[in-house]
Amino acid sequence: MSRMTAYSNDVHRYVDGDMSAAEGEAFEQLMVAAPELAAQVELLEKQNAAIRASVEAPDMQLLAQMSRAAREPVVAGLWKVAAVLAILMVGFAGGYGASALSRDQAMTAAVGHASAAHSLYSVEVLHPVEVPASEKEHLDKWLSKRLGSAIQAPSMAGSDYKLIGGRLLPSGQRAAALYMYENTEGTRISLYAERRDGRASQTFEYDSLNGVSGVSWGEGEWTYVLVGGDPEVIKRLAFLVSGELT
Amino acid sequence: MVGFSGQLEAALPSLWRYAFSLTRDRSAADDLVQDTVERALRKRLLWTFGRPLKPWLMKILLNLYRNQLRSMGYRATVPLETMPHEQAGEAHSTAASAEKMLELRDVEKQIAQLPPERKEALLLVVVGGLSYKEAAKTLDIPIGTLMSRIARARSDLKAPEGATPKLRRVK
Numbered sequence: 041m042s043r044m045t046a047y048s049n050d051v052h053r054y055v056d057g058d059m060s061a062a063e064g065e066a067f068e069q070l071m072v073a074a075p076e077l078a079a080q081v082e083l084l085e086k087q088n089a090a091i092r093a094s095v096e097a098p099d100m101q102l103l104a105q106m107s108r109a110a111r112e113p114v115v116a117g118l119w120k121v122a123a124v125l126a127i128l129m130v131g132f133a134g135g136y137g138a139s140a141l142s143r144d145q146a147m148t149a150a151v152g153h154a155s156a157a158h159s160l161y162s163v164e165v166l167h168p169v170e171v172p173a174s175e176k177e178h179l180d181k182w183l184s185k186r187l188g189s190a191i192q193a194p195s196m197a198g199s200d201y202k203l204i205g206g207r208l209l210p211s212g213q214r215a216a217a218l219y220m221y222e223n224t225e226g227t228r229i230s231l232y233a234e235r236r237d238g239r240a241s242q243t244f245e246y247d248s249l250n251g252v253s254g255v256s257w258g259e260g261e262w263t264y265v266l267v268g269g270d271p272e273v274i275k276r277l278a279f280l281v282s283g284e285l286t
Numbered sequence: 287m288v289g290f291s292g293q294l295e296a297a298l299p300s301l302w303r304y305a306f307s308l309t310r311d312r313s314a315a316d317d318l319v320q321d322t323v324e325r326a327l328r329k330r331l332l333w334t335f336g337r338p339l340k341p342w343l344m345k346i347l348l349n350l351y352r353n354q355l356r357s358m359g360y361r362a363t364v365p366l367e368t369m370p371h372e373q374a375g376e377a378h379s380t381a382a383s384a385e386k387m388l389e390l391r392d393v394e395k396q397i398a399q400l401p402p403e404r405k406e407a408l409l410l411v412v413v414g415g416l417s418y419k420e421a422a423k424t425l426d427i428p429i430g431t432l433m434s435r436i437a438r439a440r441s442d443l444k445a446p447e448g449a450t451p452k453l454r455r456v457k
Contacts, residue, residue, distance in 0.1 A: 096312065097303075110327055227292060251337055
């Protein structure tokens, strides 16, 4: 088998950027020793450039219009369906995957509630929260009273997320709080807080259910769950938030 | 990773370029992207939060494009000269036609003559900017199949201009 045949796939993967940095480097070294591979790569790169050059540029104004339209509220009724589905999914999943088995039930329940509430309310265009961030003082007072212990909405200062507001949630016979945050991209994440009996584990636990990521942890008499958005971002923000809550 | 709207906005230029490369028509590309956005919004609930949106959008666009072709009564045909490459797993030597490649003046015309499957695959990666994994998912084919379609498309493109159908490998 010639080198050309042996590395045929690699040539395509290299020019299409489908190699990891290490693979790419190794292939570049190989090309030094194998000029026929280098020639082939050059050829395909020229071909790619010619193809791309043959494609005209879009009217960016038109695209901007389309993406603005995409941000407009979508048929409200659909979200109700989504909400029901979200609750059902949490129910069927029976908690939060295999790791839930080794965790205490209160924490598992909190993660389920948080994820269901986030799925339900984060898509809400008009009423994502009951009390908006503009009335933060009232929000903190009200939720502290209803939850039976002082709690303040973390600001998430140091991240690009801003508080939208909060709402009261049922959690069994008790009350829980849900704070919602949004970044400039319109991505929303929620912080769920619930009082608990006894001390919660302070370990940060990461979970993902139906594509919704969540990080849960305990702090004093509270159980917290941060849900939504990108897993890496959520993990980073959880540390930021826990610093604010301590 | 950003949310639905953010990802949608970021994907629009690639979607448009892909649509244009398939149709070679600005207003057809505008319409395809517009229809893709509308459909994506209607189906937004089916999109799982946190999942990359671009491959999904590309798939919607590709389906719309294929439906259009069908309703126009277009029938996908495979040009004769591509037949010799059909053997599975065949490696494609490309260096031999290096000179021919440099004569690639009418890349547009050559792309138009590619079999639809190869054209869609090659353009999805080169113009649409998808990774092999994403492109394979978009087209609902294994990565190996995707790579062989891309390799074949590339060797088709390097056929000398004005080549007439050859049946040279028929024995």
